[in-house]
Amino acid sequence: MNFSFYKTLLTVVSLSLxxxxxxxxxxxxxxxxxxxxKLYENLAKAQKKGYFIGHQDDLAYGVYWKYQEGRSDVKDIVKDYPAVYGWELGDLELGKPANLDGVPFDKMKQYIREGYERGGIITISWHANNPITGKNAWDxxxxxxxxxxPGGEHHSVFVGYLDKIAAFLSDLKGNNGEEIxxxxxxxxEHTGGWFWWGAKSASDxxxxxxxxxxxxxxxxxxxxHNLIMSYNTSTEFSTPEEFLARYPGDQYADMLSFDAYQRGNADQGEKFARQLDVLLTAMNKAADQHSKIPAxxxxxxxxxxxxxxxxxxxxxxxxKHTFSYVLxxxxxxxxxxxxxxxxxxPFKGHPSEKDFIKFYQNKKTLFEKEASKLKLYK
Structure with a gap:
């Protein structure tokens, strides 16, 4: 028996797989x-290790502070930053200096660069104002x-919105001038009815x-060409088919995600956990079907x-589940x-502070120190 031949064959098969x-x-x-x-490929690979933890507006403010250099409610507790930084562009399309939550766009660019240079991941949402009525996203x-x-009465207004968004996104550059x-x-949350692009206002x-x-x-x-497109629903689904009802197609989406919040009293926790399990199961099946990364x-x-x-x-x-990040x-x-x-x-002194430290210590929760070691952009 030619063991050398079989060893070579196994190596080739392994590399192919x-x-x-x-x-x-x-x-x-x-x-x-x-x-x-590289980021996309590494997000896929990292799912084997665990899931990245993110926080919206983490570097801009916390419960008792605003715009303090290097500060973060997460870092105050676990001595580490989140791995994913969420930001919001709502009101940028109107030419305002700050977003709908009051974060100045110039500061936002600074924070985005800081997180990226430390090896973190950037995700941006857009609560776009209604281009037809001129009111906010909830109209x-x-x-x-x-x-x-195209061809619509308010098309030029919407294109103007996109032009402002594009100008912001194109100005996000790393220390070496590369696009972030x-x-x-x-x-x-388009499966809900509270936004102008939602299920009550727009057909699938x-x-x-x-x-x-x-x-x-x-x-x-x-x-x-620095955008990873995310298709993001709310909780109005329990099957892959329902989740994908408004899916724009594989050539337009790279990630699949949903938003879910627990409401009400603490005794609703088990009910929320069961719902979250159903949502993750359905989304992950859809992600497998379309070879997209879930979050x-x-x-x-x-x-x-x-x-x-x-x-x-x-x-x-x-x-229980495999996915790339949670924000x-x-x-x-x-x-x-x-x-x-x-x-x-939680923030420093909150009763759930110790519990969040346990969450941080879990081997599958990945914060910025882990993200930095993984060199996600190389």
Whole structure:
């Protein structure tokens, strides 16, 4: 028996299988920058290790502070930054200096660069104002998406919105002048009825057309090739077919995700955990069918009334599934406008602080130190 021959054959087969496993994840943009391609490939690979932990607006403010250099509510507790930084562009399209949550866009660019240079991942959402009524994203009245697509009465308004978005995204550059890769998550929670692009305002086909036109415009007309496109639903699904009802197609989406929040009293935790299990199962089946990377676009439990929520409700479900990242929503603190307090991750002194440290210590939760070691852009 020629053992050398069989050893060589096994090596070739092993390398072929490894290549096939990586090749199944291919960006929809065949002109994507090298760093964007690498990030996408490494997001796929890292799923074997665990899932990255993210936080919206993490570097801009926390429950009791704003715009303090190097500070983060996450870092205050675990001595590490989140691996994923979420940001929001709503109101940029109106030419305002700050987004709808009050974060100045010039500061946002600075924070994006800081997170990227440390090896973190950037994801950006867009609560676009209604281009037909001129009201905010939550104005779903008398809206027809056809009016903003080519040939529509308000098409030029919408194109103007996209031009401003493109200018911001194209200005995101690393220290060496390279374009910073971005997980672009527009028109999210579209299966709900609260946004002008949602299920009550736009048919499935109209939504698909909106997504496709926007992607084509940013890539082809504006030359942006640093975007990883994310198709992001709300919780109105329990099967892969329902999840994919508004899917724009493999050539327009790279990641699949959904947003899910626990509401009500702490005794609703087990119910939320069961729902989250169903959602992850259905989305992951859809991701397997289309060779796309799954993620949780937003998650949280405002004020975290259950002080063991991270270790007892979330971890048992998250650890059952394979996905790339989970993004916790923002620690806005007291909001004078509507007289409420909002935060989704603990801060120093919060009763769930110790539980979040347990969450951090879990072998599958990956924060920025882990992301940096993985060299996601190389």
């Amino acid at each position: 490894s290549w096939m496993a990586q090749a199944q994840y291919k960006l929809s943009d065949d002109k994507a920058t090298a760093a964007t391609v 779903a009245s008398n809206t027809s998406i056809k009016n903003i697509l 890769p971005v997980i672009w998550r527009p028109f999210h 086909e109209e939504y698909k057309e909106l997504f496709r036109f926007s992607a084509d415009y940013l890539r082809i007309q504006k030359g942006l 949780i676009g937003e998650i949280g439990y405002n004020q975290i009334p259950d002080h063991r929520w991270f270790s007892h409700i979330l971890l048992p479900i998250l650890d 916790f929503w923002r620690n806005a603190g007291f909001k004078p406008g509507n007289n409420e307090v909002e935060y989704y991750l």
